[in-house]
Amino acid sequence: MTGRLVIVGLGPGAPELTTPLASDALAAATDLVGYAPYLARVPERSGQMRHISENREELARARQALDLAASGKSVAVVSSGDPGVFAMASAVFEVIEEGNPAWRDVEVTVVPGVSAMLAAAARVGAPLGHDFCVISLSDNLKPWELVLQRLEAAAAADFVIVLYNPASMARPWQLGEALARIAHHRAGATPVIFAHAVSQSDEHIDITTLAETESKHADMRTLVIVGSSTTKLIERGGRVFVYTPRHAELVEP
Amino acid sequence: MTGRLVIVGLGPGAPELTTPLASDALAAATDLVGYAPYLARVPERSGQMRHISENREELARARQALDLAASGKSVAVVSSGDPGVFAMASAVFEVIEEGNPAWRDVEVTVVPGVSAMLAAAARVGAPLGHDFCVISLSDNLKPWELVLQRLEAAAAADFVIVLYNPASMARPWQLGEALARIAHHRAGATPVIFAHAVSQSDEHIDITTLAETESKHADMRTLVIVGSSTTKLIERGGRVFVYTPRHAELVEP
Numbered sequence: 001m002t003g004r005l006v007i008v009g010l011g012p013g014a015p016e017l018t019t020p021l022a023s024d025a026l027a028a029a030t031d032l033v034g035y036a037p038y039l040a041r042v043p044e045r046s047g048q049m050r051h052i053s054e055n056r057e058e059l060a061r062a063r064q065a066l067d068l069a070a071s072g073k074s075v076a077v078v079s080s081g082d083p084g085v086f087a088m089a090s091a092v093f094e095v096i097e098e099g100n101p102a103w104r105d106v107e108v109t110v111v112p113g114v115s116a117m118l119a120a121a122a123r124v125g126a127p128l129g130h131d132f133c134v135i136s137l138s139d140n141l142k143p144w145e146l147v148l149q150r151l152e153a154a155a156a157a158d159f160v161i162v163l164y165n166p167a168s169m170a171r172p173w174q175l176g177e178a179l180a181r182i183a184h185h186r187a188g189a190t191p192v193i194f195a196h197a198v199s200q201s202d203e204h205i206d207i208t209t210l211a212e213t214e215s216k217h218a219d220m221r222t223l224v225i226v227g228s229s230t231t232k233l234i235e236r237g238g239r240v241f242v243y244t245p246r247h248a249e250l251v252e253p
Numbered sequence: 254m255t256g257r258l259v260i261v262g263l264g265p266g267a268p269e270l271t272t273p274l275a276s277d278a279l280a281a282a283t284d285l286v287g288y289a290p291y292l293a294r295v296p297e298r299s300g301q302m303r304h305i306s307e308n309r310e311e312l313a314r315a316r317q318a319l320d321l322a323a324s325g326k327s328v329a330v331v332s333s334g335d336p337g338v339f340a341m342a343s344a345v346f347e348v349i350e351e352g353n354p355a356w357r358d359v360e361v362t363v364v365p366g367v368s369a370m371l372a373a374a375a376r377v378g379a380p381l382g383h384d385f386c387v388i389s390l391s392d393n394l395k396p397w398e399l400v401l402q403r404l405e406a407a408a409a410a411d412f413v414i415v416l417y418n419p420a421s422m423a424r425p426w427q428l429g430e431a432l433a434r435i436a437h438h439r440a441g442a443t444p445v446i447f448a449h450a451v452s453q454s455d456e457h458i459d460i461t462t463l464a465e466t467e468s469k470h471a472d473m474r475t476l477v478i479v480g481s482s483t484t485k486l487i488e489r490g491g492r493v494f495v496y497t498p499r500h501a502e503l504v505e506p
Contacts, residue, residue, distance in 0.1 A: 009371075009375075016273040016274040017273075018272070084379045086383075089379035089496070090498060090499050093379055093382075094496070094498055097487050107490070108489075110375035110376075110379065112367050113371070114366065114367055118262075118337060118368060118371075121363075121365070122335075122336070122364065122365035126342035127337075128338055129342060130339075130343070130389070131403055133386040133387070134384060134386070134387070142500060143502065143503050145503050149410050150384055158399075159386060159406075236349065236357055241361070243347070246343050246394050247395060248394070249399065250402065251399070
């Protein structure tokens with residue numbers, strides 16, 4: 001008997017940002033698989049098994065989930081945000097492709113979620129209101145030169161730039177080098193957002209400028225959004241909003 | 254008395270992809286403002302006013318919503334997908350910036366939603382599993398040369414490319430030229446997804462290749478995703494999945 005595997009996006013943190021489709025998929029599972037802090041966000045149900053794994057073990061977690069599904073379980077793999085954006089969905093498909101033939105008949109579905117970048121953008125206004133690029137700064141799975149090449153391309157063509165995985169204990173210097181590279185193409189006054197743990201209890205959002213990012217702290221739970229040349233700050237009623245207008249003009253490369 | 258304005262993302266179409274936060278914001282509003290097909294997705298509530306506007310009237314719609322809020326109403330502006338991605342949030346902030354001083358005290362919030370690109374990606378697997386760019390092909394508010402410059406940059410640096418607003422009756426040729434430009438940098442076998450009306454009753458998803466896009470149809474409700482050099486197709490149990498692995502290598506520009 002072959003079971004099912006659903007890869008579920010929980011959204012950025014707040015329960016009210018988890019879609020009903022995701023909640024239903026979690027409730028219907030016999031087994032939940034995921035990183036401990038994400039599983040902690042799923043309501044407990046009696047009879048449902050939880051398989052907790054460490055953060056960096058994506059491929060092992062994917063294999064475990066597929067083994068459980070191949071044995072007849074109805075398995076939900078949980079991701080924060082959206083499972084397709086630097087999260088578990090790709091890891092599952094990688095493992096399927098290499099895969100154990102027993103996994104062939106597992107029915108696989110992906111339930112999208114509100115990604116951290118969309119939630120962070122909404123918190124400050126509409127910085128993603130025009131063309132943007134999304135880049136992971138982690139060089140665990142790609143050469144740092146490729147990250148720099150993509151940053152250069154995105155900065156020169158005046159995209160808003162979203163940086164996932166900006167920093168961790170093992171990768172302390174990459175964010176500084178990335179922002180310095182972008183600063184070759186952007187004014188010091190360009191708005192930059194450091195969004196930590198959006199919609200969670202320890203949410204902290206810092207709206208700053210490219211010239212002042214050096215003093216700012218980022219970690220594994222931070223997302224950084226760097227404005228384009230048209231991104232604006234507006235102050236109203238004690239609040240600062242950041243938005244990128246819908247219109248734009250050609251830039252000098 | 255000054256009211257409130259909330260800009261709400263309904264998600265891509267299916268009610269079960271609308272977050273509880275969005276549903277609550279819609280239920281709490283005295284007035285709903287939006288394009289008719291989006292308002293049609295919001296459950297009717299007695300006593301709640303609906304202000305319907307045409308698709309291309311974003312700024313007029315934003316002004317109307319701010320006037321209503323300034324007069325004391327609790328207004329929800331509805332967007333499909335996420336309101337911050339080529340949708341109403343930027344239009345509202347543009348109008349506020351120019352703005353009527355009476356709008357200064359209106360409390361403005363944005364409720365994010367599952368964007369069309371995340372829903373389309375989930376339907377086919379995980380094509381956005383690695384660095385990607387998001388570009389609107391509409392040249393109503395930016396010069397076509399800027400669109401081409403950004404397509405070139407994104408294609409040369411091997412980003413996955415998401416194309417919003419690929420075509421309309423008034424813009425029939427832009428998608429063909431955009432895909433031809435990308436094809437200078439990508440193999441003909443590169444996976445391309447045409448996702449029409451994702452999660453709606455007339456959803457249609459076409460998984461094709463860059464060499465075969467000419468015969469495909471796109472309109473205002475279609476989203477196009479072009480894979481990077483690493484994006485793969487895998488066939489399993491009669492279904493085709495598309496995913497972009499988490500690892501990548503440096504490319505020749």
